Amino acid sequence: LTRAMIAAVERQAPPKRGLVRPKLRYAHQGGINPPRIIIHGNALDRVPASYQRYLEGYFRKAFELVGTPLAIEFRTGRNPYAKKKR
Structure with missing residues (x-):
């Protein structure tokens, strides 16, 4: 999946x-x-909905998922420096 995502x-x-x-x-x-x-x-x-649809279409075509519902979820890691005081 990572290789297909990088290609997209x-x-x-x-x-x-x-x-x-x-x-x-x-x-x-x-x-x-x-x-x-x-x-x-x-x-x-900050990924727009249009790019999410592009990725969904790319994965559908790459893995031949015609007619199958596909869910894409985005996860962001937490910032380790967010609560650090200066």
Whole structure:
């Protein structure tokens, strides 16, 4: 799944929103029925719905999932420096 996600990002990178471009790090399977793909990375809350549909279509075509509902979930890691005082 990670290789397919990297190929999709190389073909069409996620659009920049503000100063930050979302970084998609890796993907893995999160469920079977319906198939769920979980994508980890940074700034994933800034991925627009149109790019989510692009990824869904890319995964459908790459894994021949015609007619099967596909759920894509984005997870962002926590910032270890968020609560650190200066």
